[in-house]
Amino acid sequence: MRTTEGPLLILAGAGSGKTRVITARTAFLISRGVAPESILAVTFTNKAAKEMRERLATMIDPEQAKLVMMSTFHALCVRILRLDIEQLGYKKNFSIYDESDQSGLIKKIITRIAAREEKLDPALAKNLISQAKNKGWHEPGDDKTLIGAVFARYNQELKSLNAVDFDDLLLLAVKLLSEHSNVRARWQGKFRYLMVDEFQDTNRLQLNLISLLADERMNVAVVGDDDQSIYGWRGAEVSNILEFETHFPNPTVIKLEQNYRSTNFILGTANSLIKNNPRRRPKKLWSAKEGGEKVRIIAMMDDRQEASWLAGEIHSRKTSESLKWEDFAVLFRMNAQSRLIETELRQLRIPYRIIGGKSFFDRREVKDILAYAACLLNTDDDVSLLRIVNTPARGISDGTVEKATTASIHKRCSIFQIMRDEEFLAELPARARGAVEKFTIFLDDLELKMNEPLANQPSLLRTLLAESGYLAELQRTCKTPEEWLNREQGVNDVLNSFEQYEGRSEKGLRGFLDEMLLRHERENEKEDDGLGVTLITLHASKGLEFPHVHLIGCEEGLLPHDRSKVEGNVDEERRLLYVGITRAKNTLSITWCRNRTKYGSIMPCTMSSFLKELDPELSEHINAGQLLSAPVSQENASAKFDAILDMLGKL
């Protein structure tokens, strides 16, 4: 911890206080006279960055804390690129494409260049392209194959749109730093001390980025746990942490092996599982928390019984031990599993919150507004332009759009440019021409107003949505008043956060849009007061902890998932279960079903092979029949009764 110079590898086991390590080290460096602005701490999520910033502010002078750069990989890259991307031939006002923009573009390219008989799944293509970029490839290895051709074309089109996707942010930042020594020198000079959180999740590009920033001093401190590497399928390379020495020679290695979270029953169970993985940094986690209950492994008849038992169990423990709903979490492999649980929780009127699922940014109205903003900032951004060109309907038909697209390819310019091109306009029927002209004047006018130095951008955006008829159209397309209320809320959420952003930043609409795209925060996570039982996937649960954890659906085929066996990733599935187990502080129940409804029909299931690896001394196997024959608790029965009364009341 007190090592300040040279590479440092901190192997921080589950529950050993990872975030604390980075903040404590930062505070220590500053106390030793290191300038706060020369410290960089990189995380994967905005949430982690925020937590660190907040914690640091309580440890040292908050004014100093503000100067420390705590950022996600992607946000850091945006900063680097906004300054110097021109050296790579892009314009500074480049757009950032999120995954749905990316999918849209790839789909378009596939339908355009694929021959009749060839077919390529756009989702697969997107994955392959993303994986290639995360390995540092700027172009396909072979552009004779369809996928290679799509990759090549995709890159070309992005560049002519003056847009970059999420992977490009890293790829281009690395390219910029490695090929332009002036840029590299600037950033190496700025940051003297680097820290990386969750290092086991870094991919090749992220490692490259860190190496480039570190220069020969190699003041790089990384914190991570190879046993919690569960994002291999997204390109994370466990080898980055397993072979840290090869990237940063002679590091100081520190192991944090005390777990401050779980009872020994839970921790021992976790240890007995993970020791079955080959290729790991050996460690022996221990806990001072004695006592508690054995881990329960419960066999259920089917998923229905699993859900209803769970709801009852949570209800009675909460009541008998006077706990809060927030003390409980239900962890599962697939989002689809939460449905049944939700139904049963509602039956007992237990409040819950689901983490994950669809993003705030998948909401139509949010995407529309951001597309408007993107167009005003970069009129070459065809994908955003196409999204709003006829939203609300303004008489620009699909046919007209198609003509404009063809013409823009022909003339090698953006669609917006073509729409102002006299030659192109002359080809259009009078009505279409009028509509297009009206649209370009409308956008031009707005762009002008937006870019005035003292423009009140949030209010301009608000006016735009009202006066363009967007809001009216949105309301019209809503089937129910509730839906309209909901969508209107979405619109207001965006506008309000823009107003707030204006209050704390000078970067205007551009900065706001960057932040919105990079802060892909989940809708139901934005308020932490969302009380209730937490329903969450195993992946999303990493980094969280709960007093009472229920891990459901531990069947062969689900966990480990069938596909992992084909793809040879069973170790990662084991780590996934390890992550789940180590979320629990006081009690843990693991359930599996003898039958499960899959794809509509009931399929027989067997217990996950992982459960056989758990230390039998620390856990007990129970058959659901034993639990259900037990008398129903008073509280449980009265809750059910209340629920029935409630239903009757609504009739």
Place this chain on the structure above:
DNA sequence: AATCGTCTGCTTTTT
């Protein structure tokens, strides 16, 4: 432009 019907194909998702 909207709506209906049929087809398909099924993890995980920090940015």
Place this chain on the structure above:
DNA sequence: GCAGACGATT
């Protein structure tokens, strides 16, 4: 078994 995508229909 269900959602999401796509195409045909009015």
